[in-house]
Every structure is written in structure tokens, then in C-alpha cells.
Amino acid sequence: MSPKTLLIIEDDPVLLRGLKDNFEAQGYLVRTAKDGQKGLDALLTAPPDLLLLDLMLPKVNGYEICRTARSRQLDMPIIMLTARADEMDRVVGLEIGADDYVTKPFGGEELLARVRAVLRSAEVVGAVSDRPPFTSGDLKISFAQRQVTVAGREVKLTPTEFGLLQELTLNAGKVLTHTHLLQKVWGPEYRDEKEYLHEFVRRLRNKLEPDKKKPSYIVSVPSIGYQFRSIDKTDQ
Numbered sequence: 001m002s003p004k005t006l007l008i009i010e011d012d013p014v015l016l017r018g019l020k021d022n023f024e025a026q027g028y029l030v031r032t033a034k035d036g037q038k039g040l041d042a043l044l045t046a047p048p049d050l051l052l053l054d055l056m057l058p059k060v061n062g063y064e065i066c067r068t069a070r071s072r073q074l075d076m077p078i079i080m081l082t083a084r085a086d087e088m089d090r091v092v093g094l095e096i097g098a099d100d101y102v103t104k105p106f107g108g109e110e111l112l113a114r115v116r117a118v119l120r121s122a123e124v125v126g127a128v129s130d131r132p133p134f135t136s137g138d139l140k141i142s143f144a145q146r147q148v149t150v151a152g153r154e155v156k157l158t159p160t161e162f163g164l165l166q167e168l169t170l171n172a173g174k175v176l177t178h179t180h181l182l183q184k185v186w187g188p189e190y191r192d193e194k195e196y197l198h199e200f201v202r203r204l205r206n207k208l209e210p211d212k213k214k215p216s217y218i219v220s221v222p223s224i225g226y227q228f229r230s231i232d233k234t235d236q
Contacts, residue, residue, distance in 0.1 A: 004119060005029040007048035009039030009065065010081065011057050019052065022108050023115075036060030040068060047074050050119060052111075055082040055093070063096060070097035073156045077118040081106075094199040099160045117187040122159035134169050137231030139208060139217060141169060148208075155207050160185065164200050165208075168218060168228035177225040201226060 006028050010016040013034065020030045031048065033039035036057035043051065043065065051069065055062035066078055080093045080101040093101050099118050102111055134141040138151040146162060148155045157165065163185045168176065182190045182197055190196060201218055209215045219227050 003027050003029050004049040005031065006050050006052060006115070007031045007033070007039070007042055008052040009033045009036065009043075009057060009062070010052070010054045011035055012054075018108075019111075022112070026112065036062070036065055040065050043069060043074070044072065047076055049122075050076055050115060051078045052115075053078055053080050053098075055080055063092065066093070066096050066098055070158070075156065075158045077122055077159060079111075079114055079118060091195070091199070094196065095202075097158065099158065100196075113189060117189050118160070121163050121186055131170070134172075136169070136172070136217065136228075138210070139231075141165070150208055157204075157207065161200060161203055161207075164197075165204055168226065172228045172230045175221050175225055175227045179225075181225060197226075 006023055008016060008019050008023075008030060010019065010032070011034055016032055016034065020032055023030050031042060031046075033042050037059040039053075039057070040060050053062045053065055057065075062080060062082075066080070069076075069078065077099040078097060080098045081104060082093070082101055083104040099121075100114055102114055131143040133143070140149045141147070143166065148157055148162070148165070164181065167181060167184050178194050178197055179191050182193060186193070186196060201220075205212050205215050205218055208217055216231060217228060219229055221227055
């Protein structure tokens with residue numbers, strides 16, 4: 001298996017050097033950038049397998065880089081590095097397309113575990129590629145091509161978004177607990193991180209649901225989890 005490529009955008013030269021050395025020692029191919037503009041240029045020129053992105057960067061901040069990546073339909077996992085522990089910063093990061101965030105100061109093993117977890121989550125997407133296509137109402141999913149369409153229009157999902165939708169649809173009709181979904185899609189390290197799950201469900205609803213305020217596909221089961229409800233075309 002080819003080594004994974006990481007792009008690290010961080011303006012602290014000491015931290016950047018340390019991160020590069022640590023990840024290279026683990027077998028990753030690492031590219032770096034010291035400011036937001038150089039990082040954005042590197043990202044758009046050759047998208048990596050995973051992006052480690054500082055929030056507070058000169059020239060172009062991390063929020064704008066994340067927004068640009070998702071608007072260009074780049075679907076690699078993004079982990080934000082932030083010195084700000086404010087919950088709103090974390091929520092905004094997830095809302096604009098980040099897959100995870102780590103608050104500074106952090107330990108090397110903690111960050112390595114997070115990187116492994118989001119890459120593992122992205123790889124899970126291909127695990128059921130031999131499944132037949134799934135159809136529910138106007139929603140169609142090709143697991144083999146990792147393609148999602150709604151009323152004939154292709155919808156781009158990040159690997160984590162697709163992994164969550166995959167787990168829900170493969171268990172259509174079943175109520176899946178928060179813990180089950182977090183462990184299955186993100187990994188055991190995330191079993192208590194309900195904030196992640198709620199945000200990614202919101203993102204899926206925004207992309208898939210005909211009426212985001214009254215979801216018909218992904219239904220909340222209060223205090224328990226979520227259920228995917230299949231829709232027969234004849235019922236619409």
C-alpha cells in the first residue's frame with residue numbers, strides 16, 4: 001500500500017518541523033506550508049490524502065482554506081489545529097467541512113491517533129463496494145463508485161459523510177445508537193463525541209433532504225440515535 005500524503009499548514013516553524021519529523025518517522029509523506037496562501041496553493045495544486053490545518057494563519061486563515069477545499073469538492077479528511085478552546089470555534093470548523101479538530105497544546109500520540117482514525121474512516125468507505133446500488137425515493141447510492149445522486153443530481157460527499165450515510169443505509173429501518181455510529185464510522189476513540197455525529201447528520205440532511213426542517217430520510221430518535229427510513233417512489 002502506498003504511503004499516505006499529509007499536507008500540514010502551520011505558521012509556527014518549531015511546531016511545523018516537529019510535526020513533519022514525527023509523521024515522516026511513521027511512514028507518511030509530508031508536505032508543509034508556513035502561511036495560508038502558500039498552503040492553499042499547495043492544496044489546490046496537489047490535494048493530499050489528509051490536511052492538517054492551523055486556524056490562525058497569516059494571509060489566508062484556516063477557515064477560508066477549509067471553505068475553499070470543500071467548495072472545490074476536495075474530499076480529503078481535514079483536521080483543524082487550534083489554540084482556541086472556545087466551543088464555537090470547534091462548531092464553526094465542523095460546519096464548514098472539517099472532519100476533526102485538535103486543541104493546542106496536544107500530544108504527538110494524540111494527534112497521530114486522530115490522523116489514523118480519520119484515515120481509517122475514509123478507507124471504510126470502500127469496504128462494501130461490492131454491494132448493489134441503494135435507492136430510496138429520489139436518493140440513489142452507488143457503493144462501487146462512491147456516488148450519490150438526488151433526483152438525478154450528483155451530490156458530493158466527503159469520505160466521513162459518505163461513511164455515515166453508508167452505515168445508515170446499510171441498516172435502513174434500524175435505530176442505530178449514537179455510540180454505534182460513532183464507533184463504526186469514526187472509531188472507538190470517538191464513542192462519546194456526539195457533537196461530531198450531530199454535525200455530520202446536519203451536513204447530510206442539508207445535502208440530501210427535500211425539506212431540511214422535516215427530514216424524511218435521516219430521522220432522529222431522541223436520546224438514542226438515528227434511523228434511515230426508506231421511501232418508496234410510489235409513496236411520494
